[in-house]
Amino acid sequence: QKEVEQNSGPLSVPEGAIASLNCTYSDRGSQSFFWYRQYSGKSPELIMFIYSNGDKEDGRFTAQLNKASQYVSLLIRDSQPSDSATYLCAVTNAGNNRKLIWGLGTSLAVNP
Amino acid sequence: GAVVSQHPSRVICKSGTSVKIECRSLDFQATTMFWYRQFPKKSLMLMATSNEGSKATYEQGVEKDKFLINHASLTLSTLTVTSAHPEDSSFYICSARDSGLAGGRDIQYFGAGTRLSVL
Numbered sequence: 001q002k003e004v005e006q007n008s009g010p011l012s013v014p015e016g017a018i019a020s021l022n023c024t025y026s027d028r029g030s031q032s033f034f035w036y037r038q039y040s041g042k043s044p045e046l047i048m049f050i051y052s053n054g055d056k057e058d059g060r061f062t063a064q065l066n067k068a069s070q071y072v073s074l075l076i077r078d079s080q081p082s083d084s085a086t087y088l089c090a091v092t093n094a095g096n097n098r099k100l101i102w103g104l105g106t107s108l109a110v111n112p
Numbered sequence: 113g114a115v116v117s118q119h120p121s122r123v124i125c126k127s128g129t130s131v132k133i134e135c136r137s138l139d140f141q142a143t144t145m146f147w148y149r150q151f152p153k154k155s156l157m158l159m160a161t162s163n164e165g166s167k168a169t170y171e172q173g174v175e176k177d178k179f180l181i182n183h184a185s186l187t188l189s190t191l192t193v194t195s196a197h198p199e200d201s202s203f204y205i206c207s208a209r210d211s212g213l214a215g216g217r218d219i220q221y222f223g224a225g226t227r228l229s230v231l
């Protein structure tokens with residue numbers, strides 16, 4: 001059973017639109033939640049992290065966490081073609097050496 | 113922001129050669145570093161957790177004698193692929209977790225990766 005689930009996509013949005021990426025997790029003990037962006041052939045790059053319920057905004061990015069429903073989402077406003085990448089959701093919990101449990105990623109394509 | 117340097121970025125070697133990959137945290141201390149591998153169009157796969165001053169913890173199915181990990185200081189971990197074979201060809205990526213919790217807990221910062229091609 002997968003512990004972190006994401007729609008694989010591809011999610012296609014027009015330039016300037018809002019892209020909404022979703023992630024659910026199975027472990028209620030999860031404490032830290034991350035969104036990474038990975039371009040093809042490159043390593044992951046941290047986009048956002050969130051620890052508490054609610055919204056966290058950073059520039060065009062907003063992370064939303066709902067622990068009761070066990071989901072975390074990422075909104076990208078004013079999407080640009082350069083945002084086209086795979087977005088990886090990852091969570092950690094108190095045990096397990098606090099390693100990241102990864103989703104398989106959602107491929108996002110922003111069309112000019 | 114936190115920077116993790118990984119070297120070399122690309123290695124092409126003959127079968128049977130051992131290859132050493134270095135991962136350094138440049139502006140923070142990392143008690144724990146992680147080693148991943150990724151095949152084309154596949155997800156990240158954690159190979160092992162590297163702890164400074166102690167033995168690495170390997171994930172199930174990863175041969176510890178094949179993939180030697182040394183974490184001798186708070187800023188350096190190395191992965192040695194011993195007697196590499198073509199099936200070891202992959203993208204190897206390290207990450208480091210900031211021990212000082214500067215900016216947030218549990219955050220892993222990634223190196224740029226090493227693309228290994230074994231002929």
